[in-house]
Amino acid sequence: xxxSTLAIIIAGLLLMLWNLDFVASLLNLKALSPELPAEFVGxxxxxxxxxxxxxxxxxxxxxxxxxxxxxxxxxxxxxAGGFQWLDSIVRGFGFNPTLxxxxxxxxxxxxxxxxxxxxxxxxxxxxxxxxxxNKMTKGTFITDAVKSLxxxxxxxxxxxxxxxxxxxxxxxxxxxxWAFYTAFTLLLxxxxxxxxxxxxxxxxPMEDGFLKDxxxxxxxxxxxxxxDLYVMDGSKRSTxxxxxxxxxxxxxxxxxxxxxxxxxxxxxIVAVLAHEIGHFKCKHIVKRMAIGIVKSAIVFFLLGxxxxxxxxxxxxLFDAFKVENISIYVGIxxxxxxxxxxSRILGIFSAASSRKDEFEADAYAKLVQGTEIHLISALKKLxxxxxxxxxxxxxxxxxxxxxxxxxxxxxxxxxxxDTPTLTL
Numbered sequence: 001x002x003x004s005t006l007a008i009i010i011a012g013l014l015l016m017l018w019n020l021d022f023v024a025s026l027l028n029l030k031a032l033s034p035e036l037p038a039e040f041v042g043x044x045x046x047x048x049x050x051x052x053x054x055x056x057x058x059x060x061x062x063x064x065x066x067x068x069x070x071x072x073x074x075x076x077x078x079x080a081g082g083f084q085w086l087d088s089i090v091r092g093f094g095f096n097p098t099l100x101x102x103x104x105x106x107x108x109x110x111x112x113x114x115x116x117x118x119x120x121x122x123x124x125x126x127x128x129x130x131x132x133x134n135k136m137t138k139g140t141f142i143t144d145a146v147k148s149l150x151x152x153x154x155x156x157x158x159x160x161x162x163x164x165x166x167x168x169x170x171x172x173x174x175x176x177x178w179a180f181y182t183a184f185t186l187l188l189x190x191x192x193x194x195x196x197x198x199x200x201x202x203x204x205p206m207e208d209g210f211l212k213d214x215x216x217x218x219x220x221x222x223x224x225x226x227x228d229l230y231v232m233d234g235s236k237r238s239t240x241x242x243x244x245x246x247x248x249x250x251x252x253x254x255x256x257x258x259x260x261x262x263x264x265x266x267x268x269i270v271a272v273l274a275h276e277i278g279h280f281k282c283k284h285i286v287k288r289m290a291i292g293i294v295k296s297a298i299v300f301f302l303l304g305x306x307x308x309x310x311x312x313x314x315x316x317l318f319d320a321f322k323v324e325n326i327s328i329y330v331g332i333x334x335x336x337x338x339x340x341x342x343s344r345i346l347g348i349f350s351a352a353s354s355r356k357d358e359f360e361a362d363a364y365a366k367l368v369q370g371t372e373i374h375l376i377s378a379l380k381k382l383x384x385x386x387x388x389x390x391x392x393x394x395x396x397x398x399x400x401x402x403x404x405x406x407x408x409x410x411x412x413x414x415x416x417x418d419t420p421t422l423t424l
Contacts, residue, residue, distance in 0.1 A: 003319030010320065011075060013341040018071050024395045025060050031393040032056060039410060040390065043380045052387035055131045062127060066119050073115070074337070081322045087330055098164045101329030102157055108333065109156065113149060120145075128238065131387060136237045147199055159184050160329075167307060167328040174304030178297050185292075193246040193253060203230040203255060211266050215254070218270050222368055224277045228253040235259050240386050243269075245276050252280070263385055268378035271365055275375060278364030284357040291353075295346065299339065306338075307331035347400060354402040359412050372413040379409060 032053045036044055044052075077083070090103040124141060128134035136144075162180050167173045188196075197203070206212045206229045219226035234242065234257030241260035246253050254273060261269065279285055306314045309326045318326050321334050366372040383390065383406050392405055403409075 001316065003316050006316055007320040010338060011078075014071065014075070014337075017341055017344050018067060021067065021399070022064060024393065024399050025064055027393040028389075028396040029057055029060055031391050032389070033391050037390055037407060039407060040380060040383070044384050048384065048387075049390075051131065052384075052389065055127075055387045056389040058127055058130075062123065069119075078321060078337075083321050083330060083333065084323045087323060087325065087327070091325070097168055097327070097329075098161055101164045101327065102160060104329045105156070105160060105333065106153065109152065110149075113145075113152075117145060133238050133240060133387075135235055135239060140237065144200060151196065151199065155188065160332075163332075164328055167304075174300040177303075178300040181296055181300065182293055186289075201236065202233045204233075205229065206231050206256070211261070211269065214266055214270050215273055218274055218368070219277065222274070222277045222281060224280060225252050226254060230255045231258050231261065232256065233258055235262075241382060243272050243276060245280070259385070263381055264378055265374075267369075267374040268381065271369055271374035271378050272382075274365035274368050275361045277368075278361035279357065281364055282357070282360045284361070287353075287357075291350075299335075302339070303331060303335050306335055348398065351400050351402055352398075355397075355404045358403050358409065362409055362413055366413055376410055376413055379406060 034050065034053070036046060036049045040049070086104060086107060090100050090107070093100065093103060095103065121141065124134050124136055125138070159181070162184070163177050166177045166180060170176050206215075212229060215229060216226060218224075230253065232255045234240070239259055241257045241263060243254065243256045243260055245255070254276070256269065256273075260272070264272070305311060306317050307326065307328045308314055311326075314326050314331070317334055317338065318324075318330070321330075321337075323330055323334070362375060365375045369375070382388070388406060390406055392401065397405060404412075
Protein backbone atom coordinates (compact mmCIF):
# COMPACT_ATOMS: atom_id res chain seq x y z
CA UNK A 1 0.00 0.00 0.00
CA UNK A 2 1.41 3.41 -0.93
CA UNK A 3 1.33 6.45 1.36
CA SER A 4 -1.40 8.27 -0.60
CA THR A 5 -3.76 5.32 -0.32
CA LEU A 6 -3.02 5.01 3.41
CA ALA A 7 -3.70 8.72 3.92
CA ILE A 8 -7.06 8.41 2.15
CA ILE A 9 -7.99 5.35 4.22
CA ILE A 10 -7.09 7.03 7.55
CA ALA A 11 -8.92 10.25 6.64
CA GLY A 12 -11.90 8.20 5.45
CA LEU A 13 -12.06 6.26 8.71
CA LEU A 14 -11.93 9.49 10.73
CA LEU A 15 -14.80 10.89 8.66
CA MET A 16 -16.80 7.66 9.08
CA LEU A 17 -16.35 7.79 12.84
CA TRP A 18 -17.49 11.41 12.89
CA ASN A 19 -20.54 10.53 10.82
CA LEU A 20 -21.38 7.65 13.14
CA ASP A 21 -21.22 9.94 16.17
CA PHE A 22 -23.22 12.58 14.30
CA VAL A 23 -26.00 10.10 13.49
CA ALA A 24 -26.01 8.88 17.10
CA SER A 25 -26.30 12.47 18.32
CA LEU A 26 -29.21 13.22 15.98
CA LEU A 27 -31.00 10.06 17.08
CA ASN A 28 -30.37 11.02 20.69
CA LEU A 29 -32.03 14.36 20.10
CA LYS A 30 -34.94 12.67 18.35
CA ALA A 31 -35.37 10.30 21.31
CA LEU A 32 -36.08 13.20 23.67
CA SER A 33 -39.69 13.01 24.79
CA PRO A 34 -41.73 15.72 26.54
CA GLU A 35 -43.61 13.02 28.44
CA LEU A 36 -42.23 12.53 31.93
CA PRO A 37 -41.62 8.81 32.71
CA ALA A 38 -44.13 7.57 35.28
CA GLU A 39 -41.25 6.45 37.52
CA PHE A 40 -40.26 10.09 38.05
CA VAL A 41 -43.70 11.59 38.66
CA GLY A 42 -43.50 13.45 41.95
CA UNK A 43 -39.69 13.54 41.73
CA UNK A 44 -39.17 15.55 38.57
CA UNK A 45 -41.28 18.68 38.21
CA UNK A 46 -42.52 19.02 34.65
CA UNK A 47 -40.73 22.31 34.02
CA UNK A 48 -37.44 20.94 35.36
CA UNK A 49 -37.84 17.84 33.21
CA UNK A 50 -38.28 20.10 30.18
CA UNK A 51 -35.15 21.92 31.34
CA UNK A 52 -33.21 18.63 31.40
CA UNK A 53 -34.18 17.98 27.80
CA UNK A 54 -33.14 21.48 26.78
CA UNK A 55 -29.83 20.88 28.55
CA UNK A 56 -29.27 17.63 26.65
CA UNK A 57 -30.19 19.29 23.35
CA UNK A 58 -27.92 22.28 23.85
CA UNK A 59 -25.02 20.14 25.01
CA UNK A 60 -25.43 17.82 22.02
CA UNK A 61 -25.44 20.70 19.54
CA UNK A 62 -22.36 22.14 21.21
CA UNK A 63 -20.57 18.78 20.96
CA UNK A 64 -21.43 18.49 17.26
CA UNK A 65 -20.06 21.94 16.45
CA UNK A 66 -16.91 21.33 18.50
CA UNK A 67 -16.32 17.96 16.82
CA UNK A 68 -16.67 19.53 13.35
CA UNK A 69 -14.12 22.18 14.30
CA UNK A 70 -11.68 19.64 15.74
CA UNK A 71 -11.90 17.32 12.74
CA UNK A 72 -11.44 20.15 10.24
CA UNK A 73 -8.49 21.50 12.23
CA UNK A 74 -6.80 18.09 12.30
CA UNK A 75 -7.32 17.40 8.60
CA UNK A 76 -6.26 20.94 7.66
CA UNK A 77 -3.06 20.77 9.75
CA UNK A 78 -2.29 17.31 8.34
CA UNK A 79 -2.80 18.01 4.64
CA ALA A 80 -1.11 21.42 4.86
CA GLY A 81 2.02 19.61 6.03
CA GLY A 82 1.81 20.86 9.60
CA PHE A 83 3.42 17.81 11.19
CA GLN A 84 6.50 18.12 8.97
CA TRP A 85 6.61 21.92 9.39
CA LEU A 86 6.71 21.64 13.18
CA ASP A 87 9.28 18.82 13.03
CA SER A 88 11.56 21.02 10.91
CA ILE A 89 11.27 23.82 13.46
CA VAL A 90 12.10 21.75 16.54
CA ARG A 91 14.96 19.94 14.78
CA GLY A 92 16.38 23.34 13.97
CA PHE A 93 16.82 24.05 17.67
CA GLY A 94 19.75 21.62 17.69
CA PHE A 95 18.67 19.80 20.85
CA ASN A 96 19.22 16.12 21.65
CA PRO A 97 16.47 13.68 20.53
CA THR A 98 14.73 13.65 23.92
CA LEU A 99 14.51 17.42 24.25
CA UNK A 100 13.53 17.73 20.60
CA UNK A 101 10.68 15.29 21.19
CA UNK A 102 9.53 17.13 24.31
CA UNK A 103 9.46 20.40 22.34
CA UNK A 104 7.47 18.79 19.51
CA UNK A 105 4.80 17.21 21.68
CA UNK A 106 4.84 20.13 24.12
CA UNK A 107 4.11 22.65 21.36
CA UNK A 108 1.29 20.50 20.01
CA UNK A 109 -0.09 20.00 23.52
CA UNK A 110 0.07 23.71 24.35
CA UNK A 111 -1.57 24.59 21.05
CA UNK A 112 -4.33 22.07 21.66
CA UNK A 113 -4.94 23.45 25.14
CA UNK A 114 -5.10 27.06 23.93
CA UNK A 115 -7.53 26.10 21.19
CA UNK A 116 -9.72 24.20 23.65
CA UNK A 117 -9.88 27.02 26.21
CA UNK A 118 -12.57 29.09 24.42
CA UNK A 119 -14.70 25.97 24.05
CA UNK A 120 -14.27 25.12 27.71
CA UNK A 121 -15.05 28.71 28.69
CA UNK A 122 -18.26 28.69 26.64
CA UNK A 123 -19.30 25.33 28.03
CA UNK A 124 -18.83 26.46 31.64
CA UNK A 125 -19.88 30.10 31.55
CA UNK A 126 -22.64 29.89 28.94
CA UNK A 127 -24.19 26.41 28.86
CA UNK A 128 -23.51 25.26 32.44
CA UNK A 129 -24.28 28.77 33.72
CA UNK A 130 -27.55 28.90 31.78
CA UNK A 131 -28.78 25.68 33.37
CA UNK A 132 -27.68 26.54 36.89
CA UNK A 133 -24.69 24.23 37.24
CA ASN A 134 -21.67 26.49 37.03
CA LYS A 135 -20.32 27.85 40.31
CA MET A 136 -16.84 28.49 38.98
CA THR A 137 -15.49 32.04 38.94
CA LYS A 138 -13.37 33.29 36.07
CA GLY A 139 -10.45 33.38 38.47
CA THR A 140 -10.92 29.70 39.31
CA PHE A 141 -11.20 28.89 35.59
CA ILE A 142 -7.88 30.59 34.86
CA THR A 143 -6.20 29.07 37.91
CA ASP A 144 -7.40 25.60 36.95
CA ALA A 145 -6.07 26.07 33.41
CA VAL A 146 -2.64 27.16 34.66
CA LYS A 147 -2.46 24.33 37.21
CA SER A 148 -3.53 21.79 34.61
CA LEU A 149 -0.89 23.07 32.21
CA UNK A 150 1.88 22.90 34.80
CA UNK A 151 0.88 19.47 36.11
CA UNK A 152 0.50 18.08 32.57
CA UNK A 153 3.85 19.54 31.55
CA UNK A 154 5.66 18.09 34.55
CA UNK A 155 4.12 14.63 34.37
CA UNK A 156 4.19 14.52 30.58
CA UNK A 157 7.86 15.50 30.45
CA UNK A 158 8.78 12.80 32.98
CA UNK A 159 6.81 10.08 31.17
CA UNK A 160 7.84 11.06 27.65
CA UNK A 161 11.52 11.50 28.55
CA UNK A 162 11.61 7.94 29.82
CA UNK A 163 9.82 6.60 26.74
CA UNK A 164 12.03 8.54 24.32
CA UNK A 165 15.20 7.31 26.00
CA UNK A 166 14.00 3.70 25.95
CA UNK A 167 13.06 3.78 22.27
CA UNK A 168 16.37 5.43 21.37
CA UNK A 169 18.68 3.19 23.42
CA UNK A 170 17.13 -0.18 24.35
CA UNK A 171 16.64 -3.35 22.34
CA UNK A 172 13.05 -4.64 22.22
CA UNK A 173 12.10 -1.14 23.28
CA UNK A 174 8.36 -1.64 23.19
CA UNK A 175 8.50 -4.20 26.04
CA UNK A 176 10.53 -1.92 28.32
CA UNK A 177 8.48 1.13 27.32
CA TRP A 178 5.31 -0.75 28.22
CA ALA A 179 6.77 -1.77 31.59
CA PHE A 180 7.88 1.80 32.30
CA TYR A 181 4.48 3.22 31.29
CA THR A 182 2.63 0.68 33.45
CA ALA A 183 4.80 1.42 36.50
CA PHE A 184 4.42 5.18 35.93
CA THR A 185 0.63 5.06 35.69
CA LEU A 186 0.28 2.79 38.73
CA LEU A 187 2.50 5.14 40.76
CA LEU A 188 0.46 8.11 39.58
CA UNK A 189 -2.77 6.36 40.57
CA UNK A 190 -1.34 5.86 44.05
CA UNK A 191 0.01 9.42 44.44
CA UNK A 192 -2.75 11.42 42.73
CA UNK A 193 -5.27 11.43 45.62
CA UNK A 194 -2.65 12.73 48.05
CA UNK A 195 -0.66 15.13 45.91
CA UNK A 196 -2.59 16.05 42.75
CA UNK A 197 -6.30 16.20 43.56
CA UNK A 198 -5.73 18.62 46.48
CA UNK A 199 -4.23 21.07 43.98
CA UNK A 200 -7.72 21.58 42.58
CA UNK A 201 -10.09 20.84 45.46
CA UNK A 202 -10.15 20.93 49.23
CA UNK A 203 -10.61 17.65 51.07
CA UNK A 204 -11.78 18.03 54.64
CA PRO A 205 -12.15 15.06 57.01
CA MET A 206 -15.84 14.38 57.62
CA GLU A 207 -17.04 15.59 61.00
CA ASP A 208 -18.09 13.02 63.58
CA GLY A 209 -21.80 12.29 63.54
CA PHE A 210 -24.52 9.90 62.48
CA LEU A 211 -23.57 9.99 58.78
CA LYS A 212 -19.92 9.17 59.43
CA ASP A 213 -20.89 6.38 61.80
CA UNK A 214 -23.34 4.94 59.25
CA UNK A 215 -20.70 4.97 56.51
CA UNK A 216 -18.08 3.22 58.64
CA UNK A 217 -20.71 0.71 59.76
CA UNK A 218 -21.50 -0.06 56.11
CA UNK A 219 -17.78 -0.38 55.30
CA UNK A 220 -17.35 -2.80 58.21
CA UNK A 221 -20.34 -4.84 57.07
CA UNK A 222 -18.82 -5.06 53.59
CA UNK A 223 -15.35 -5.86 54.95
CA UNK A 224 -14.12 -2.79 53.11
CA UNK A 225 -10.85 -1.41 54.59
CA UNK A 226 -12.00 2.20 54.88
CA UNK A 227 -9.39 4.35 56.64
CA ASP A 228 -10.27 7.93 55.69
CA LEU A 229 -13.50 9.74 54.87
CA TYR A 230 -13.43 13.18 53.26
CA VAL A 231 -15.82 15.85 52.04
CA MET A 232 -14.73 17.55 48.79
CA ASP A 233 -15.74 21.10 47.89
CA GLY A 234 -17.39 20.15 44.60
CA SER A 235 -19.73 23.13 44.95
CA LYS A 236 -16.73 25.35 44.19
CA ARG A 237 -17.21 24.52 40.53
CA SER A 238 -20.61 22.91 40.02
CA THR A 239 -23.88 21.96 41.66
CA UNK A 240 -23.54 18.42 40.28
CA UNK A 241 -22.94 15.65 42.82
CA UNK A 242 -20.78 12.56 43.00
CA UNK A 243 -18.65 10.34 45.24
CA UNK A 244 -15.55 8.22 44.69
CA UNK A 245 -12.97 6.12 46.50
CA UNK A 246 -9.23 5.77 46.03
CA UNK A 247 -6.33 3.84 47.49
CA UNK A 248 -4.51 0.52 47.21
CA UNK A 249 -4.29 -2.48 49.48
CA UNK A 250 -5.62 -2.09 53.00
CA UNK A 251 -5.92 1.70 52.93
CA UNK A 252 -9.06 2.98 51.19
CA UNK A 253 -10.28 6.55 51.12
CA UNK A 254 -13.76 7.77 50.24
CA UNK A 255 -14.54 11.31 49.12
CA UNK A 256 -18.06 12.73 48.98
CA UNK A 257 -18.95 15.90 47.11
CA UNK A 258 -20.45 18.44 49.50
CA UNK A 259 -23.31 18.77 46.99
CA UNK A 260 -24.11 15.08 47.51
CA UNK A 261 -24.32 15.50 51.27
CA UNK A 262 -26.54 18.55 50.87
CA UNK A 263 -29.12 16.89 48.62
CA UNK A 264 -29.27 13.27 49.83
CA UNK A 265 -30.51 11.65 53.01
CA UNK A 266 -28.23 9.54 55.19
CA UNK A 267 -29.67 6.28 53.85
CA UNK A 268 -29.30 7.48 50.26
CA ILE A 269 -25.67 8.53 50.78
CA VAL A 270 -24.88 5.17 52.34
CA ALA A 271 -26.55 3.48 49.36
CA VAL A 272 -24.39 5.46 46.91
CA LEU A 273 -21.26 4.47 48.83
CA ALA A 274 -22.42 0.85 49.00
CA HIS A 275 -22.58 1.01 45.19
CA GLU A 276 -19.00 2.32 45.06
CA ILE A 277 -17.87 -0.38 47.48
CA GLY A 278 -19.63 -2.86 45.19
CA HIS A 279 -17.17 -1.99 42.42
CA PHE A 280 -14.34 -2.90 44.79
CA LYS A 281 -15.94 -6.10 46.07
CA CYS A 282 -16.84 -7.29 42.58
CA LYS A 283 -13.23 -6.66 41.52
CA HIS A 284 -14.21 -4.21 38.80
CA ILE A 285 -11.28 -1.92 39.58
CA VAL A 286 -8.74 -4.74 39.30
CA LYS A 287 -10.39 -5.97 36.09
CA ARG A 288 -10.27 -2.53 34.49
CA MET A 289 -6.64 -2.06 35.47
CA ALA A 290 -5.74 -5.47 34.03
CA ILE A 291 -7.53 -4.70 30.77
CA GLY A 292 -5.79 -1.33 30.62
CA ILE A 293 -2.39 -2.97 31.08
CA VAL A 294 -3.06 -5.52 28.33
CA LYS A 295 -4.37 -2.80 26.01
CA SER A 296 -1.27 -0.66 26.61
CA ALA A 297 0.95 -3.68 25.76
CA ILE A 298 -0.76 -3.93 22.37
CA VAL A 299 -0.41 -0.18 21.87
CA PHE A 300 3.33 -0.21 22.59
CA PHE A 301 3.89 -3.25 20.37
CA LEU A 302 2.22 -1.46 17.45
CA LEU A 303 4.02 1.77 18.30
CA GLY A 304 7.31 -0.10 18.06
CA UNK A 305 6.37 -1.33 14.59
CA UNK A 306 5.61 2.11 13.22
CA UNK A 307 8.68 3.86 14.66
CA UNK A 308 11.39 1.41 13.55
CA UNK A 309 13.48 3.50 11.18
CA UNK A 310 14.15 0.74 8.63
CA UNK A 311 10.51 -0.42 8.66
CA UNK A 312 8.46 -0.19 5.48
CA UNK A 313 5.33 0.27 7.60
CA UNK A 314 6.88 3.24 9.40
CA UNK A 315 8.08 4.83 6.16
CA UNK A 316 4.65 4.50 4.55
CA LEU A 317 2.87 5.98 7.58
CA PHE A 318 5.23 8.94 7.91
CA ASP A 319 4.94 9.62 4.17
CA ALA A 320 1.15 9.55 4.51
CA PHE A 321 1.43 12.38 7.03
CA LYS A 322 4.07 14.17 4.90
CA VAL A 323 6.78 13.75 7.56
CA GLU A 324 10.33 13.24 6.29
CA ASN A 325 12.19 11.85 9.32
CA ILE A 326 11.01 8.83 11.31
CA SER A 327 11.11 9.51 15.05
CA ILE A 328 9.47 8.20 18.20
CA TYR A 329 7.97 11.57 19.16
CA VAL A 330 6.26 12.14 15.81
CA GLY A 331 5.35 8.45 15.76
CA ILE A 332 3.44 8.80 19.05
CA UNK A 333 1.29 11.59 17.56
CA UNK A 334 0.70 9.79 14.26
CA UNK A 335 -0.08 6.55 16.03
CA UNK A 336 -2.64 8.31 18.23
CA UNK A 337 -4.41 9.46 15.06
CA UNK A 338 -4.05 6.10 13.33
CA UNK A 339 -5.29 4.24 16.41
CA UNK A 340 -8.41 6.41 16.77
CA UNK A 341 -10.72 4.07 14.80
CA UNK A 342 -9.44 1.02 16.69
CA SER A 343 -9.74 2.84 20.01
CA ARG A 344 -13.32 3.80 19.14
CA ILE A 345 -14.21 0.16 18.52
CA LEU A 346 -12.48 -0.96 21.72
CA GLY A 347 -14.35 1.81 23.53
CA ILE A 348 -17.66 0.18 22.59
CA PHE A 349 -16.63 -3.03 24.34
CA SER A 350 -15.25 -1.06 27.28
CA ALA A 351 -18.52 0.86 27.65
CA ALA A 352 -20.54 -2.39 27.51
CA SER A 353 -18.33 -3.90 30.23
CA SER A 354 -18.69 -0.75 32.33
CA ARG A 355 -22.49 -0.85 32.07
CA LYS A 356 -22.44 -4.48 33.21
CA ASP A 357 -20.26 -3.45 36.17
CA GLU A 358 -22.73 -0.74 37.12
CA PHE A 359 -25.57 -3.26 37.25
CA GLU A 360 -23.47 -5.51 39.47
CA ALA A 361 -22.50 -2.65 41.79
CA ASP A 362 -26.18 -1.67 42.06
CA ALA A 363 -27.08 -5.27 42.89
CA TYR A 364 -24.37 -5.35 45.55
CA ALA A 365 -25.70 -2.16 47.18
CA LYS A 366 -29.19 -3.65 47.20
CA LEU A 367 -27.89 -6.85 48.76
CA VAL A 368 -25.92 -5.27 51.61
CA GLN A 369 -28.68 -2.78 52.45
CA GLY A 370 -31.38 -5.42 52.21
CA THR A 371 -33.50 -3.15 50.03
CA GLU A 372 -33.34 -1.31 46.74
CA ILE A 373 -35.41 1.63 48.00
CA HIS A 374 -32.57 3.86 49.16
CA LEU A 375 -30.40 3.45 46.08
CA ILE A 376 -33.34 4.01 43.73
CA SER A 377 -34.23 7.16 45.64
CA ALA A 378 -30.61 8.35 45.50
CA LEU A 379 -30.35 7.66 41.76
CA LYS A 380 -33.55 9.56 41.09
CA LYS A 381 -32.34 12.57 43.05
CA LEU A 382 -28.99 12.50 41.24
CA UNK A 383 -30.81 12.38 37.90
CA UNK A 384 -32.86 15.44 38.79
CA UNK A 385 -29.91 17.29 40.30
CA UNK A 386 -27.72 16.64 37.24
CA UNK A 387 -30.54 17.12 34.68
CA UNK A 388 -29.79 13.64 33.32
CA UNK A 389 -31.28 12.50 30.04
CA UNK A 390 -33.80 9.79 30.96
CA UNK A 391 -34.43 8.66 27.37
CA UNK A 392 -31.05 8.28 25.60
CA UNK A 393 -31.16 6.59 22.20
CA UNK A 394 -29.89 2.96 22.24
CA UNK A 395 -27.19 3.74 19.64
CA UNK A 396 -25.76 6.53 21.80
CA UNK A 397 -25.79 4.22 24.79
CA UNK A 398 -24.18 1.41 22.78
CA UNK A 399 -21.38 3.61 21.49
CA UNK A 400 -20.14 5.31 24.61
CA UNK A 401 -22.35 5.31 27.71
CA UNK A 402 -20.38 3.94 30.66
CA UNK A 403 -23.60 3.80 32.75
CA UNK A 404 -26.88 2.14 31.77
CA UNK A 405 -29.91 4.38 31.19
CA UNK A 406 -31.46 5.31 34.51
CA UNK A 407 -34.75 3.54 33.83
CA UNK A 408 -32.87 0.30 33.08
CA UNK A 409 -30.98 0.58 36.37
CA UNK A 410 -34.16 1.11 38.32
CA UNK A 411 -35.89 -1.81 36.57
CA UNK A 412 -32.93 -4.06 37.39
CA UNK A 413 -32.93 -3.01 41.03
CA UNK A 414 -36.63 -3.81 41.23
CA UNK A 415 -36.01 -7.33 40.01
CA UNK A 416 -36.13 -7.51 36.23
CA UNK A 417 -35.06 -10.84 34.78
CA ASP A 418 -31.51 -9.64 33.97
CA THR A 419 -30.74 -8.50 37.50
CA PRO A 420 -27.29 -9.81 38.49
CA THR A 421 -27.31 -12.40 41.28
CA LEU A 422 -24.79 -11.73 44.03
CA THR A 423 -24.06 -13.26 47.39
CA LEU A 424 -22.06 -11.90 50.30
